[in-house]
Amino acid sequence: MTTHLSVNLNKVALVRNSRGHNQPNLLQVALDCERFGAQGITVHPRPDQRHVRYDDLAILKENIATELNIEGNPTPDFIEVVLAVKPAQVTLVPDAPEALTSNAGWDTIKHADFLKEVIAKFKAAGIRTSIFVDPIIDMVEGAKATGTDRIELYTEAYASQFSEDKEAAIAPYYAAAVAAEKCGLGLNAGHDLNLDNLRFFQQRIPQLLEVSIGHALICDALYLGLETTIKRYLTESHSKDPA
Numbered sequence: 222m223t224t225h226l227s228v229n230l231n232k233v234a235l236v237r238n239s240r241g242h243n244q245p246n247l248l249q250v251a252l253d254c255e256r257f258g259a260q261g262i263t264v265h266p267r268p269d270q271r272h273v274r275y276d277d278l279a280i281l282k283e284n285i286a287t288e289l290n291i292e293g294n295p296t297p298d299f300i301e302v303v304l305a306v307k308p309a310q311v312t313l314v315p316d317a318p319e320a321l322t323s324n325a326g327w328d329t330i331k332h333a334d335f336l337k338e339v340i341a342k343f344k345a346a347g348i349r350t351s352i353f354v355d356p357i358i359d360m361v362e363g364a365k366a367t368g369t370d371r372i373e374l375y376t377e378a379y380a381s382q383f384s385e386d387k388e389a390a391i392a393p394y395y396a397a398a399v400a401a402e403k404c405g406l407g408l409n410a411g412h413d414l415n416l417d418n419l420r421f422f423q424q425r426i427p428q429l430l431e432v433s434i435g436h437a438l439i440c441d442a443l444y445l446g447l448e449t450t451i452k453r454y455l456t457e458s459h460s461k462d463p464a
């Protein structure tokens with residue numbers, strides 16, 4: 222099983238919005254990412270629509286060839302637009318509206334009833350569901366009870382500890398991945414993954430179905446170009462050579 226690379230285009234939309242025109246063209250970048258080998262496109266429309274907007278979603282879904290993964294906090298507006306667009310996957314993230322970026326996974330025990338209700342709606346519409354969780358066994362097992370198809374492990378803690386002690390950094394994620402497999406949950410991961418830490422992560426987490434990567438990838442593309450960058454991330458997400 223190879224880990225799929227889903228490219229998050231939030232930061233492309235951020236640049237587009239900064240001048241009020243359609244440059245860079247978000248759909249064109251998505252199509253080019255696929256042409257360069259990306260195996261999915263991820264977008265995370267936030268309530269303030271600071272980057273990806275709700276009206277970006279349908280045109281992406283209608284025109285890309287790979288999977289569209291829409292991430293976000295399941296507000297009524299978010300639920301409505303995702304049910305209308307019907308992406309391949311929806312990833313539920315418990316972000317506060319004013320959050321600078323995603324900064325925590327769900328408390329799947331405290332919010333079990335809410336998550337069960339929302340997940341049931343998306344699954345009834347034929348949308349694969351994933352929920353954003355920290356690498357905590359209780360939260361992974363709580364995710365199972367919500368009926369979600371997959372979880373996405375929030376990898377900020379791994380990324381911030383990686384350079385100091387990569388064995389310590391990966392340990393909770395390995396344990397969470399084992400727990401997810403025992404629960405029959407599919408496994409995704411994302412947040413702050415980059416060209417330095419991706420290979421080690423995917424080699425130590427063999428169950429990994431998908432990584433969604435945006436911020437570091439777009440920053441790298443400023444220096445390397447988008448095609449070279451995506452091919453580098455594909456190599457890192459598939460390589461069996463020692464990290």
Ligand SMILES: CC(=O)[C@@H](O)[C@H](O)COP(=O)(O)O
Binds near residue numbers: 292314353
């Ligand atoms: C959930 C997560 O970590 C990312 O999907 C998120 O999209 C990052 O959001 P920003 O690009 O707004 O920082």
Ligand SMILES: NCC(=O)COP(=O)(O)O
Binds near residue numbers: 410414434435436437
């Ligand atoms: N779900 C993680 C994602 O889509 C991108 O996160 P990042 O690479 O921008 O930190």
